[in-house]
Amino acid sequence: MDPESAALHARVRAFADGVAPAHDGFDRLALDIAEFQRQRSPGFARLVDSRGSLLDRVDDIPAVTADVFRVARVATYPPEADCVRFVTSGTTATPGTHPMRTTETYRHLALRAGEAALVSAWSGPRVVVALAPVPTVPLTSSLGFMMRVFMEAWDGRALARDPGGVPFDPLAPERWLASSAGVDINGLRRAAMVASERQEPLLVLATAFALVGLLDALAGAKLPAPKRTVVMVTGGFKGRSREVAPHELRVALAAAFRVPGEQIVGEYGMTELSSQLYEGTLPGGRLAGPAGLFMPPPWLRVTPVDPVTLHPVARGAPGIARFVDLGNVDSAVAVLTEDLVREHDGLVELVGRRRGATPRGCSLAFESLVAVDLGGAP
C-alpha cells in the first residue's frame, strides 16, 4: 500500500480515537489529504487548478460532486488495488461507485460513530440483526458492509440461546431478515426472543423502507423485543414502499417493538462517504441530541452551501450539503451532494433534495447524465 496513504489512514484513525497530537487536528488532516489527492488524482487536480485554490484552508478544498462518482473513477490509485467497490443504490440509471483500497479506516470510523449512537448506553454483548438482504459477494453495499461490521464487533456469536460451539457466521441468513420476498418476521421474533432469553440488548439495523414493510406485515401486532432494543433507521424509501414521515415511523416502530421512541435512532450515510451521522436520541448514550437532527462525528464536517455560489449559506438557511470527510483518504475528502440540509449549532437537519432545474418542454434533464467507462483513469 502507498506509504503516504497508509500514514494518512493511520492519522485519521488516531484522530478518531482522540489520540492524535494536538497539531494534527481536523484542518491539518483535511488539507494534507487534499494535497495527497491533488498529487494523485488528475481530476481533482483540475478542480483545484480551476479554482486557483492553494489548499491552505479547508473551505477552499474543492468538493467533488456526487455525480462524479457516477461518471468517473474517484480514486488516488489504480483499479487493481481495489479491495472493495461500493455501489450506490439509487434509482438513477447509472449507479455511482466508491472504490477503496482498504476498509480498515471505514470500519474503524463506522464502529466509533456507531458505538456512540447505538451501543454506548448499555455495555456488554448484544444480539445484532439486519432488516436487509444477505450481502452479495463481492460486497457492493457500503450499508451492508457496515451492518456486517456491527454484527462482528458487537455480537460475534451464533444466533442461538446457547451459541457455545456454533461458529459465528456474519452471513447467516437468520441474521439478514429482509429479501425481495419481504421481511422475515419470524426471524425477527426469533432474534428478539434470543436476546430476551440472554437478557441482552437487541440492535436492529434497517432501512426505512424495510421497516415500513415490517410494520405493514405486522398489521398492528407487537414484537417480543427486550426493553433494551435499539432500532437504527437509515435511508429513504426510494419508491420501494409507501412513504412514512420520520416522526410517524418512529412512533409506529416504538409501538411495534414496545420501546420508547428515543430508542429508534436515525442514521444518515451515503456511499460516497466513509462516515455516518446519527441522531443522539438514545437515553444514556454518548450522543445527546433531539430527534430529527443528525450529529456528525468529529472527523466529518458538514456545511450547507448555496447551490449557485457554493459559498456557505447564512446560519439556519438551507443549502446543499458539502461534506469534508477525513475517512475518504483515497477518494474525495470533500464531497458535494444534492441533499438539502440546515445546520443548527453543529447538528444537521435533512430538508430534502435540491429541486433540479425544471427542464422546459422537450429538453432533457441532467439526470440523463450517463457514463460509459468507470474503469479508466480519473
Next chain:
Amino acid sequence: MTAGGGDRSARIERLLAAARRIADPEDSVGRRARSVLPSSTGLSPAGVEYALVQCLETHPSPGELRALHASVTPVLRAHVLLSANVFVAAHRAIALALSSAAEVEVRASRREPEMAMLLHQASDGVFRLVEELAPLPSDHVWAYGHDATLRTLRGDLPAGVVLHAHGDGMGVAVLRAPTHCHGSHLAATARALAHDVVAFDQRGCLSPRLAIVVGDVDAARDFARALARELASLEETVPRGAMSDDELASQIWYRETLRFVAELFPAGRGAVTLDVAGGVLAVPPGGRIIHLIRAEDPAPVLERLRPVIAAVGVGGPPEVWEAVRAQAPRARVSAIGMMQRPKLDGPVDRRPDPAGEVL
C-alpha cells in the same frame, strides 16, 4: 369547410401571413411581439429578435408546403397543446393542425401564452384559443412537452383520440475536425454551431447539447477553444436570457462535475466541456453549455443516444453524413448552423409515428 379539404392551403397562408407580421419589426404585431416575448420566454430581447428573424418559418417553398400537407391525415377536428420551451414552435404545431383540419383548438402554454395569442390575433382567428382541450373520439391531438406530462395526458384523454405526442429529445452535432484544420474553416464551423447553441438558450429539442468531434485530441481541443470563443463572442450580440435559480444551480453542478471528468472551456456565461477520451456521455443542463466527445467513429455514440436524438447537425465529408443517417434514421438532419432553422415540411421531431397513437 371540409375536413382537411382543399382550403387548407388558404388556412396555412393565413397563418404564414401572421408569422410574417410577427417577424416584421416594423409591423404593429411585430412590435408587440418584441415587447411581450422577452418576459414570457425568459430570452433576452436580442434572443427573441434572433429567434423571430432566424428561426420562425415564414417563407416555406411550395415543396415544403406539399410535404407539410402530406405529413398529416385530414380529419374533422384537431387540437394542439403547446409547451413553452421554444416559442416559435407554436407556429409549426398550429400549421400541422390547420393542415389536417378546418377546426383547430389550441391551448397555449400557461408560462408562454403570448406567441399563440399573437398568431391568433394576426391570423384573424384561423384557429381557436381555448383554456382546456376537449377532444372527442377520432379527433387528433398534437401535444408537446415532457414525457412525464405526455404520460399524464394519455391517461386524461378520452378513448379513440389520436395522439401525436412530441416529448423529450435533444440535438447532437457531428463534425470532423481534421488535424491541421485550416483556421478559418475551424472558426466557421465553430461559429455555425455556436448559433445552433445560442438559439432559445438551448431549451429546445433541436438544440445541440452534445457534439461528437471526429478527429485527434489536438484537433478536438482546437475546436473546443474555437467554439468557446464563438459562444462568448455571440453572447455580446445575443445575451443569454434569464435563468431560474434552479437552472443556475444545475449549471453549476454540471460544471463542477465536468471539471473533474473532462476539460472545461469557459464561454461567456456558458461553457464548452470536452472529453478527449470519449468515455463520458454527459448531457448538459442547457443555458449554452455544450459537451464535446472526441471519437474516431461517431456511430457507437450515436447508437447509444438514438432514442433521444431529435436532430443532428453535421459538418464534414459525405461519409459523416452517411454515418449519421444510418445511426439516427428518424432524426432531422441538417448542416451545422441550420439545426434551429428546420424546413416547414412536417413535424419538427420525426421520431414519433406520423400516424399518431390511437388511445
